[in-house]
Structures are given as structure tokens and as C-alpha cells.
Amino acid sequence: METDQAVIARLRGAGCVFAEEEAAILAGTARTPAELDAMVARRAAGEPLEQVVGWAEFCGRRVFVDPGVFVPRRRSEFLVSVALGFARERPRGPADGAPVIVDLCCGTGALGLAVAAGLAVELGGPATPGPEKGLALLPGVELYAADLDPAAVAGARRNIEPAGGHVYAGDLFAALPDSLRGRISVLICNAPYVPTAEIAFMPAEARDHEALMALDGGADGLAILRRAAAEAGSWLAPGGVLLVETSERQATAMAGVMAAAGLTAQVHEDDASGATVVTGVAAER
Numbered sequence: 001m002e003t004d005q006a007v008i009a010r011l012r013g014a015g016c017v018f019a020e021e022e023a024a025i026l027a028g029t030a031r032t033p034a035e036l037d038a039m040v041a042r043r044a045a046g047e048p049l050e051q052v053v054g055w056a057e058f059c060g061r062r063v064f065v066d067p068g069v070f071v072p073r074r075r076s077e078f079l080v081s082v083a084l085g086f087a088r089e090r091p092r093g094p095a096d097g098a099p100v101i102v103d104l105c106c107g108t109g110a111l112g113l114a115v116a117a118g119l120a121v122e123l124g125g126p127a128t129p130g131p132e133k134g135l136a137l138l139p140g141v142e143l144y145a146a147d148l149d150p151a152a153v154a155g156a157r158r159n160i161e162p163a164g165g166h167v168y169a170g171d172l173f174a175a176l177p178d179s180l181r182g183r184i185s186v187l188i189c190n191a192p193y194v195p196t197a198e199i200a201f202m203p204a205e206a207r208d209h210e211a212l213m214a215l216d217g218g219a220d221g222l223a224i225l226r227r228a229a230a231e232a233g234s235w236l237a238p239g240g241v242l243l244v245e246t247s248e249r250q251a252t253a254m255a256g257v258m259a260a261a262g263l264t265a266q267v268h269e270d271d272a273s274g275a276t277v278v279t280g281v282a283a284e285r
Contacts, residue, residue, distance in 0.1 A: 007040050014044035022049055029053040048205045059114035066155040070214035071206075072110035076190065078275035079243055080114045082268050083186050086241045086279065087119050090185065098142050099185040100237070104172055104228060106145035107214060109156035111188050113163060116143040119186075144168070146175035149211050172224075173231050184235050187242045191224035193217040193250060221250055222257065229254075229261045229280060236282035243279050254278040 103112025143165035263280025
């Protein structure tokens with residue numbers, strides 16, 4: 001369906017900065033003029049574009065995004081690159097099994113899927129096309145994800161299970177099978193880190209259309225991340241890594257939390273995206 005100048009004008013009038021690009025995405029997704037009109041109305045009312053069209057582009061892959069579910073941020077692609085860097089550097093012997101990737105507070109599952117897919121390619125496994133653009137089965141990698149939000153779990157299952165991964169419902173590590181304890185190579189916990197008092201100042205797209213549990217990180221923003229770091233040591237394999245996102249001003253405190261939990265902490269920053277990632281590596285045993 002061709003992009004209509006009237007659609008661009010409606011989006012621009014609603015304050016969409018990238019009205020032309022968004023209009024093209026909406027027109028390319030809608031199957032009928034009536035559906036396009038409904039999508040434009042939803043977007044003009046402030047609903048995130050990704051929830052309107054039902055997908056987001058992340059690390060070159062299209063992932064399903066359902067209404068109300070946290071939209072994967074492009075800055076989180078930096079965490080994926082950091083995770084892949086650690087996975088490359090970690091020595092693997094012939095006795096080692098498949099790398100185990102776990103994505104806690106997974107939302108759509110985009111981060112864990114991107115890390116697992118990138119690692120599968122580096123391990124030389126053949127990519128088997130999946131049902132959506134860019135999705136592939138993940139030979140030689142084990143992928144697990146979990147979230148407390150039922151809507152996120154349902155969406156993550158649509159993204160991860162066709163690739164051979166597993167998705168669980170529950171609170172952090174309590175959702176995981178005990179058989180993963182001590183085996184996790186890469187542990188992502190993309191938990192919320194916005195302090196409770198700052199939620200009111202977030203963009204309306206997030207504040208009004210994403211689950212509060214995906215945004216609110218407690219009094220200082222680190223409440224959930226502290227819990228994840230405290231338990232991570234018993235779940236990580238020797239030399240395994242925990243990766244979390246924080247703001248720049250929270251990074252030093254989060255690194256201290258990781259160190260107190262017995263992990264070797266490091267702060268990684270990306271000036272281009274403004275992303276800050278804190279990692280904690282488990283000791284070799």
C-alpha cells in the first residue's frame with residue numbers, strides 16, 4: 001500500500017518526529033485502507049509504533065511485539081555486542097557442552113534471541129529459516145527466557161520457541177528449571193532500572209503503553225538488579241557472565257553490587273547510543 005501524504009500529515013500533527021518513515025512502515029504493514037486508518041489512529045493517539053504494527057526490528061531481526069509489552073530499545077543492541085564479545089573470549093574445550101543463554105525479564109525475548117543467534121552463527125551452525133524475517137533455528141546453543149508479565153511470556157514464546165528456545169513464566173531465577181544451575185554461559189537480566197519517582201517523567205509512549213512492572217526499578221532503580229546479582233553466582237557456569245543495563249549515574253553502584261555478590265564487575269559505555277552495560281563475571285572453579 002502506498003504511503004499517503006494525508007497519513008504523514010496526521011502523524012506529523014500528532015507530534016511524530018519521523019512521520020515519513022513511520023507512515024511508510026504503517027502503509028507496508030496494513031492490509032487494507034481501513035486497517036491503515038485504524039493503525040494511524042492508534043499511533044496518533046500515542047501508542048508505540050512497534051505495538052501498532054506488531055513487530056520491532058532488533059539486531060537485524062524482526063520480533064513480535066504485542067500491545068502492552070515492553071518494546072526492545074535499539075540502545076540494547078550494545079548489550080548484545082558486549083555479550084557476544086564475552087562469549088568469544090571465553091575459552092571452550094572439547095568437553096564443554098552447548099553455550100547456555102538465559103534472558104531474565106525478557107519482555108519480547110529480543111535480547112536473548114539476538115545473542116543466541118549471533119553465537120550460533122559464530123559456532124558455524126547452519127541457519128534454518130524460521131517463520132518470520134531473520135529468525136533462524138539456533139544449532140549448538142541453548143536459549144532460555146523468563147518474565148513475570150503473562151503478556152510478555154506469550155509474546156516471547158512466539159519469538160523464541162520457533163527458534164528452539166524455551167520460555168518460562170515467573171520471578172527471576174524461580175522461573176528456571178533447576179537443571180540450569182551452574183551451567184549458564186551468558187545471563188542477561190534486562191530488568192527495569194528507572195527509579196519509581198521518575199516514572200511520571202518518562203515519555204507517554206512508555207508510561208501509558210508498557211507494563212509498569214517493566215519500567216519501575218524501585219526507589220533507586222536497582223531493586224530487581226540487586227536480587228539478580230545476589231543469586232547469579234550459583235547459576236552461572238565458571239567464567240559465565242551476568243549483563244545488565246543501567247543509566248550512567250547508576251553504573252558505579254551496580255558494579256559495587258556485582259562485586260559484593262562475588263562477581264568481577266566492569267562498566268561498558270557506548271557514546272553513540274548512550275547505553276551503559278554493567279557486567280559481572282563468575283570465578284573459574
